[in-house]
Amino acid sequence: MTSELIYICAGSGLVGLAFYRLATCRDMLLRVLSLNVLAVGIAILFLASARDAGMTDAVPQAFVLTGIVVLVAVTAALLALAEQIDRQRDE
Amino acid sequence: MSLAFDVLLAFGVVFTAAAALGTHDRVASIAGFVVTGLLVALSLVRLGAPDVALAEAAIGAGLTGALLLRSAWRLKPAESRVSPPIDRIIVALIAVCLSGALAWAVYTAPGAALYPALVSERLAESGVTNPVTAVLLNFRAWDTLLEIAVLFVALILVRIVAPAHPQPVVLGELMLPFARIVVPMCAFLAGHLLWQGASVPGGAFQAGAILAGGSLVLMLGGFAVPTPRLLSWGMMVALLGLAVFAVAALSTEALTGTLLLYPDGAAKIWILMIEALLTLSIAAMLCLLFCGMPRRPLK
């Protein structure tokens, strides 16, 4: 259980960091980055709670995998929006 | 020993993430983020999730990092308004409380998972031996279908907001020698991951991501210029993924009477076919999400 606790701490630490950055920063790129950190933190938490007697449950693994793919899609969309906003500011 | 490693790794993860979020230099913070991603991938291996670790390294760290870098080049830095310190202290306090509460909640959760027993009981019927693949493409294939739809709509969204004529990012000659080694390796690795995903860690998403990475290296190196023609072919392949998966789902229903229930004994074939197609399609989608795509010409 100890090693899980370590990773749980790391995961919740990432969540806290990301929350802090999201609440205090307006820069679009950094916000996207924070959201990604948040997602990574949640992924660690999810998998850390999926450990049972040395085995890791396959279903949460699939969940997290799905989450990662979904996240990259949303990140790409967010960045495309940010770039377009920036481009329109130029014009 | 391994405990010390875990502690070090976890500390590294939090530290690099803090560094990534704390610095004002964008490239540095993206670099920090990528390193965090790789360390997280390592932690995931330690947590017994090598499939996820692969995906995190390829997609979470690699592709996301590349996307962020691309945007960092294009976006002008925003005027940074620093919130008043009192606000920051309050937010920091909340963040600490949140972290603590979360850690406590997760740690004390009873965690009587029902799934492992169910999965191992039914793995034999699923047609594959890797439990994660079984979950993704058999037990909960519906999630995966919708996930492909997420990629699809992200692609359309990028197409809507992207400028009419995207400018490819080309790093040029520098990349060429690198590309010559990386690309064939990527192709090989992708094929391998796809094939072995049925039994050991690996599968469509990781393979797709690796393939996408290879293609991106080609493009960044100017080796393959993303001509409109190439891009529209890519688009076709990308769109095909959702279409074929949905049609396959409907056909299974027509054949067996149940949505996504593969015909008896043919589960492995079905899953492999779908996975192969998804690999191509995911690769195409991820590539296009990175380099953008031209909108249709007006006429």
Place this chain on the structure above:
Amino acid sequence: MSEFLPIAILMTSLGVAPLILMMPEHASRLRTTVNLAAAILKLALVFWLTAVVVQGGSPDLRFTVVPGLDLHLQANALSVLFLALSAVLWLITTVYAIGYLENGVDRSRFFGFFTLCVASTVGIAMAGNLFTFLIFFELLTLATWPLVVHRGTAEAHRAGRIYLAYTLGGGLALTVGTIWLYALAGEVTFTPRGVLGDLAQTDSIALIAIFVLLIAGVGVKAALVPLHGWLPLSMVAPAPVSALLHAVAVVKAGAFGIMRIVYDVFGIESVQDLGLATPLALLAAITIIWGSVCALRQDDLKKRLAYSTVSQVSYITLGVALISPLAAIGGLTHLIHQGIMKITLFLAAGNFAEGHKVKTVSGMNGMGRLMPISMFAFTIGALGMIGVPPLAGFLSKWYLGAGGLEAGQPAVIALLAGSSMLNAAYFLPILYRAWFLDPPKDAPVGRNLGWMLVLPPALTAALIVAAGLFANAPFSPLGWTRFVVSLEYL
């Protein structure tokens, strides 16, 4: 066949209103035809329905909206009374309005909402339960608003806002009261002598609160003091609107609502047991006096009439609240009598404004010579209001007074006397100016009035005389009222 009469009567206006609303502005002939045809058809249907009710029928239609909530249309003696009033006066006012707005703007909108108002009035008359009543009551609010702001001036919009605030506020109170009563007593079907049964003993406090909410809700439309503020302001509306809506439809819907709540929801016994009759009567008395006093101070003719309405409508409330058969007859009769008298006054006042641009009492000098027919009608109406025998108004007051004695409230006589004095005080100067003073030499001349403007007030004036003279005929308002009251006080 006669079972569907209520819905047919409703549809002659509810179904026609959207058609009129959608008509192009310039299709005035089509609009006139549809309007008049619908009004005449409705009148015919109401006559038919009256015949059915006289023979003991009571057509009854139900449509379940939600289990426990029915749309319920029912035609009985009381509803026929109100129906006949609105059908007759609708026809007359439609003729008047067509003439009045001959060259106006937005006529499709005007007549569309006008028709919708009548639809709501008809619905209120035939509502078989409180839920249905509430629906048409709110519809009336919405349908009148566009008419109040019809002129589109800033003043009209201000009046419209205030009207809406008052009536929607009242509507909220009525809604809460209704829901509360449904929660307490289940479906509240209007039944002579009330539906409460034993609840009056067990839940008296809740019932008192409900009564207050319901009366406050309908009291806004009945212009009970202190909820009357919207009525004088709404006089910015065109004359036909003031006439039909603020003399008949809206305020009468309120008064009719009070009647329904006291008679058919609570029942007079419960109202007495709960100790609610006397406060209501007091409120009515205060309104009667206060309205008259305010009327005295108005120089604007329509505002004076409006305050007179405030005062006169409360006669009905008083008749209901006195808990005596004779007073009830007086109140109910006044529902009809006040309607035809007040509409006469408003139509005539509209004619003064159109014909000679006279809008104030002080400008009435010599009006009898300038516009004899309209002024004659106005005089009949005014005298009726004061209660000069043998005109209609006298009968109502007579019965109210007798009812007051019957209920052991001789103060009512004093109230009526005082009120009549006040009525005289604010009407007689107008008559004096109009008949006995010379018109100013430079009297402004407005447009030429056609028969469509002159005939309607003359017709209603004739009705006032007839209702008084032939009061003992079986189908006079008085005769019918006796019949209705006999059902409530067995």
Place this chain on the structure above:
Amino acid sequence: MSDISLLVLLPLLAAVGAATTPRTSGIWGLTATALTATLAVWLTLDVFQDGARYIAISGWVAPLGIVLVADGLAALMLLMTSGVGVIVAIQAASWGVFPSSCASKDAESLRAGFWPMWLATLGAMNALFLSGDLFNIYVAFEILGLTAVGLTALSGTRSALRAAFDYLSAGLAGSLLLLLGVALAYGAIGRVDLAAVPMLADTIAGRIALAFIVAGLAVKAALFPLHFWMPEAHSSATPVASALLSALVVKGALYVILRISIEGGAGMEALRFALAVMGAAAMLWGAWGALRATRLKLLVAQSTVAQIGLITLAIGVAGDNLQQNGLWQAAALLMLSHALAKAAMFIAVGRIAEELGHDRISGLNRKELRPGAAEFAFAIASVSLIGLPPTAGFIGKWILIDGLIARDAWIWVALILIGTALSAAYLSRVVSRCLRGGPHVAANAHHPAWRIGDITALGLATSALVLGLASALPLGLLEITAK
């Protein structure tokens, strides 16, 4: 092929089709929407006759597999979505997604972006309504979040893009909260299907998980105080998109909140109370915003904040008992009525703005223009939103207040009444200007010509009005529950 799977897959397939052949995307869009609506009607009839239906996808039952559940509530939501969807789609096809005032340079190609987005929205919402699994709901929300942002960004203006970015980042944060909740739920009871919600509500860890899930949903539903992204997004999108976003998309999150709340049992009481309080606050806050709004679209968007508050309040006070009191049915009815009325309102506003060339409330009076059918539609929709009889909003409020009075919960009754009065106040700001005339209109003023937009707006508004009288149908449908 069953109707249930087609309800999700058909729109998704059509979305691919529309994306592949932009020139015929309108045909794809209309056909698929109409077919989906037909399927929804079909399914509803089926549910009416034979009760709730289940599909165990891949033949695996919950908790391992995903079960699709079509009960009365789900059927009603499906019907609402495709019904409103069909009318808005007709509007989109005829009018074009872009009014002439839109500044976008290449509207033609952007228009092709609308149909895939809308079809994917439809598919995602249907998947959401049918889903019986929390993680599956999360994935469906990701589709919905992206398509909603796509619809917002379609107009291509800078403010729209800015709003789209805020919308997507808020939506992503909401999704991640939801995912965190799912993770915690997994930690607490080891499964994440919806049927396990009662178990979650019984344990402390499970309640924390539910709180995260509801918080994530609250972001997506734009529930005060997490609505900050919404007014700007809904008011800067094109009218058709706004109609879809405001009328339908937020309902997805509200639906899941309602589902969780009625499944959750007594353990949810604290969370429900929080929802009710937030709902009441939203009602007041949104009304305040609407009273102060200077632009018509912003007023309508703020009124959505308030209406979401009302619905959430209804969900919050509804209590847990699925059968004994019907208060949660009021919430469903209010959702339905709001969907129709708000869609009508946004389309009407689009038409008004198209005629005027702007949407400032103070500038609604134009001398040479008489009020048109769109303004009339706006007025009717207002009646529905205020909740005056005989609209479905009225019946919904009736049921709600009836239940609250029976429980002596007078504070909530008072709050609902205040909200109602405020909504009348801010909507009459607009409606009174729709009733202009007299000196504000020139003698030679003309009525705006009839467009499809007038007809669709009127149709939606009238159906919201008449729906009240037919409330027995939706309420009867809602009686059909899964157990």
